Amino acid sequence: MTASKDPTVVIIGAGLTGLLAAQALKQHGFHVLIFDSEPHLNCRPRDWTILIHWALPLFSSLLPPSVLASFDKAIANPHLEFDEWAGTLPMYNGETGDLIFKSAVPGSRRITRRGLRDVLAEGLEIQWGRTVTKLDTESSSLEKVKVTLEGEGGIEEQNQKGGEDKAKVMRSGFMIGTCIVDYPDQSTKGSLSSTPSIPRKGPSAVRYLKQSWQGLSPEFQSFIDQTPEDDSTHTKAFIDEMGTWIAQPFDNRSGRVTLAGDAAHPMLILRGQGFQHAVTDVHNYVQALLKVRDSAADRKEVVGRYDEDMVERGSKAALQALREAELAELAMDETGVERMVMAREGHGRGV
Numbered sequence: 001m002t003a004s005k006d007p008t009v010v011i012i013g014a015g016l017t018g019l020l021a022a023q024a025l026k027q028h029g030f031h032v033l034i035f036d037s038e039p040h041l042n043c044r045p046r047d048w049t050i051l052i053h054w055a056l057p058l059f060s061s062l063l064p065p066s067v068l069a070s071f072d073k074a075i076a077n078p079h080l081e082f083d084e085w086a087g088t089l090p091m092y093n094g095e096t097g098d099l100i101f102k103s104a105v106p107g108s109r110r111i112t113r114r115g116l117r118d119v120l121a122e123g124l125e126i127q128w129g130r131t132v133t134k135l136d137t138e139s140s141s142l143e144k145v146k147v148t149l150e151g152e153g154g155i156e157e158q159n160q161k162g163g164e165d166k167a168k169v170m171r172s173g174f175m176i177g178t179c180i181v182d183y184p185d186q187s188t189k190g191s192l193s194s195t196p197s198i199p200r201k202g203p204s205a206v207r208y209l210k211q212s213w214q215g216l217s218p219e220f221q222s223f224i225d226q227t228p229e230d231d232s233t234h235t236k237a238f239i240d241e242m243g244t245w246i247a248q249p250f251d252n253r254s255g256r257v258t259l260a261g262d263a264a265h266p267m268l269i270l271r272g273q274g275f276q277h278a279v280t281d282v283h284n285y286v287q288a289l290l291k292v293r294d295s296a297a298d299r300k301e302v303v304g305r306y307d308e309d310m311v312e313r314g315s316k317a318a319l320q321a322l323r324e325a326e327l328a329e330l331a332m333d334e335t336g337v338e339r340m341v342m343a344r345e346g347h348g349r350g351v
């Protein structure tokens with residue numbers, strides 16, 4: 001296989017993983033085509049914050065300087081002084097308010113997902129409202145991937161120059177909907193709790209939380225008590241179950257299709273590892289593609305090695321987070337806390 005000079009990479013999903021990959025690939029001269037099923041960048045009513053800690057240096061290295069220069073716009077609390085205390089993650093006893101432990105996360109930054117998406121979308125052309133429904137790699141050319149969009153015909157991606165065409169697909173988010181709700185194998189799933197019949201959103205969800213959360217120390221209780229039930233903010237209250245998926249080997253169609261981030265290994269949020277592994281995926285994936293493009297290395301082999309590492313790392317991290325959640329449930333008697341990885345070893349890279 002002769003590597004072409006400017007291959008096109010199709011990215012399915014403009015979440016943080018897809019956008020980071022797009023920025024990194026573009027910087028290295030790849031063409032990127034990005035599809036996302038959502039109608040526009042900020043259409044979701046919900047947002048959350050993410051601590052970028054051990055993967056921050058790798059994350060920074062993937063971005064062009066112009067995008068990295070805007071990173072501070074994504075910081076959740078722009079008024080925070082980044083002193084020693086801000087570089088820790090404290091865990092408190094909610095009833096007494098006592099500090100149980102704090103782990104060091106020096107140099108880390110807490111961003112909002114929405115803010116970082118805004119920053120990472122800079123300069124990218126994203127095709128919103130376009131859901132990918134099918135990937136076809138059976139066409140006559142071994143280098144092409146046909147991407148089918150909902151309600152539209154297929155797009156056959158190829159190198160812009162035509163001749164030595166090569167299309168790669170990085171899927172970010174493609175399986176989220178199905179892999180969490182439709183587990184093919186009972187043994188590969190885990191979830192923080194089974195869902196009782198409780199109100200899931202709006203004022204009744206806030207009321208349910210207020211009734212369930214009583215007797216906390218005053219500092220914590222005040223957060224619950226002051227949450228408004230019935231003003232315009234109520235539409236932003238949701239109670240959700242968290243899901244996880246233990247990554248499995250998959251058919252990468254001779255290295256033409258692969259996975260990264262939550263599409264590959266959604267994990268429970270304990271120890272905040274999900275995005276750190278997504279960043280690691282993107283870094284490794286970009287290195288793999290550069291090898292294929294610049295040294296004509298065998299795509300099947302190189303992307304296969306990427307997949308192997310991603311599946312092994314992602315599944316271990318997801319299992320570790322699941323175990324951590326089980327210990328957190330036991331933490332009420334404090335013996336669980338002592339056994340938690342975050343109490344013993346902090347929030348550093350565990351896998």
Ligand SMILES: Cc1cc2nc3c(=O)[nH]c(=O)nc-3n(C[C@H](O)[C@H](O)[C@H](O)COP(=O)(O)OP(=O)(O)OC[C@H]3O[C@@H](n4cnc5c(N)ncnc54)[C@H](O)[C@@H]3O)c2cc1C
Pocket residue numbers: 012013014015016017018035036037038048049050051052113130131132133172173174175176260261262263269271272273274275276277278
């Ligand atoms: C409350 C919370 C706190 C967290 N805290 C941390 C933390 O502190 N540290 C940490 O490292 N991680 C944390 N995480 C995890 C982190 O948020 C995720 O790992 C990361 O955001 C995943 O990004 P992604 O791009 O892989 O997936 P997503 O954000 O799910 O993006 C996938 C995108 O793909 C699109 N899509 C899906 N299917 C299709 C399709 N068929 N066609 C077109 N588009 C499609 C979707 O619309 C979506 O935009 C946290 C997560 C939560 C929920």
